[in-house]
Amino acid sequence: MVLQDINQALQRGDVNGVKQGVQEALDNNLEPRQILVDGLLSAMEVIGVKFKNNEVFVPEVLIAARAMNAGMELLKPKLVETGVKPIGNVVLGTVKGDLHDIGKNLVRMMFEGVGLTVFDLGVDVSAEKFVEAIQEHDPEIVGLSALLTTTMGEMKKVIQAIEDAGLRDKVRIMVGGAPVTSKFAQEIGADLYAKDAAEASFEAKKLVQ
């Protein structure tokens, strides 16, 4: 019952409802993994599907993700204690020269919603920073975002830098953003193009499983 409450609260973007539910579930000695999967992630999955189907939009996704983060703050220490591991790691960022973060943040939230750990490098991220983050976090996936026609070209530079660092075979590179197309993704040597955050998380989950 409490898991259902968490699920519903998260879908409403109700931060306090999620926090209360997670705390109650922990107090009732429910397994942290069960709270994560059946309470939080299942709700984010519903949000992801609704987002893909245009039943909810960016504002609703943002508040749902905010509620999930609030729940995760309580849950994370317990997950660590019980040895629950993420399904994979992702290094994510908006490329150099580009300050747009909504698309990238939506992707991060959706990734977290399917159980991935995301190392979010933020916006205006240089190729060198991406390389350093790959070396530090050993991700399975690198996600590059750009919203401007003027910054799309930077994606190619990042991929080249990853190749030059000898890391290309260790990661799958996913690109996205309003001006990006699958043709462009192929041209610059990316592995995957996702047209939106929901598709990105779906593909990412497939990649790591």
Added chain:
Amino acid sequence: MKPIERVSLTLQHKEADRVPVYPLLCGISRKLVNASYPQWSTDMDVCAEAYEKVTEVYDLDVICTLIDLSVEAADFGQAMVYPENEAAHPDINNYMIKDIADFRSLEPIKLSNAPRMTGHVKLCDRLVQSKGKDVPVVAFVFGPLGILSMMRGQANMFMDMIDDPDAVKYGVAAITETLLDYIDALAATGVNAIMLDTLFASQSIMSKAMWREFEGVYVQKIADRIRENGCMVMVHNCGTGIYFDAQIETMQPTAISFLHVPDDCSSYEDVKGKYGSQITLIGHVPPPWLLSATPEEVEEECRKEIEMFKAGGGYILATGCEYPANMSFDKAKIMVDAAKRYGKY
């Protein structure tokens, strides 16, 4: 035919000598006067010279005065960044609305204290004087919700809209009051139309109901004021699943500049069938695609779009959003040539 005659007939849904064309050559025009982006954005003599030159050199049928999406927000006090080779934008580390409570401190501003908006008015005035006899001038104005997002950050504002709707509406209302004065000043220059950029009126951002509630009711007032001033209302929106129906209902525009298929249409052909007799359609060559498309592909895309939309007038070939500001002019020229070659009636 002069561009103004061509466009006038087109907007009346009559067939002119050919389909009018204007790739949205805005920031890129700075190259023709050897100006940096900051110079072009802030010195309206430089900007006007650039628009005049690009119109002449590329034989454009419309002048649309898009500078950047922060013209209005800057005058409200938003800290700005003026990069050397990109459009000006807010300082994302220093949004002026830092907290949800700050919306209620936003008040309308006087145009006399608004250097970027009055600069834009000056730009329009000069372009109407220098070009307006032959080429229609369309003043570009960002919608009030978009302006507010430039002062708060989009993600924060979207969450605020759910957390405290009235606070956000307070801010939108304050901006709208200022925009009404701005519209009066722009219309007084003699511009033919004012194009409102309703950035968030599409499925890519928010629900139709939310857009109506938070921006629709305000842009309705702005559109009414534009018409009271004797100007045409135009709309620009490059989002996916754009809400044509809600925007037509609220603003009754003469034309919509678009990139993607509206939410209630299944294809571009469907757009012509459903909306082609109500409004003039402006679009929809995708600017990002131009970066990698071959010259032959660009010509073919223009030919296809012209064939799809030209019948009975009511269509202007254009990019669906601003032409890439750092690309060469080559593909813009292909677009103009394609309108002349394939757009004849």
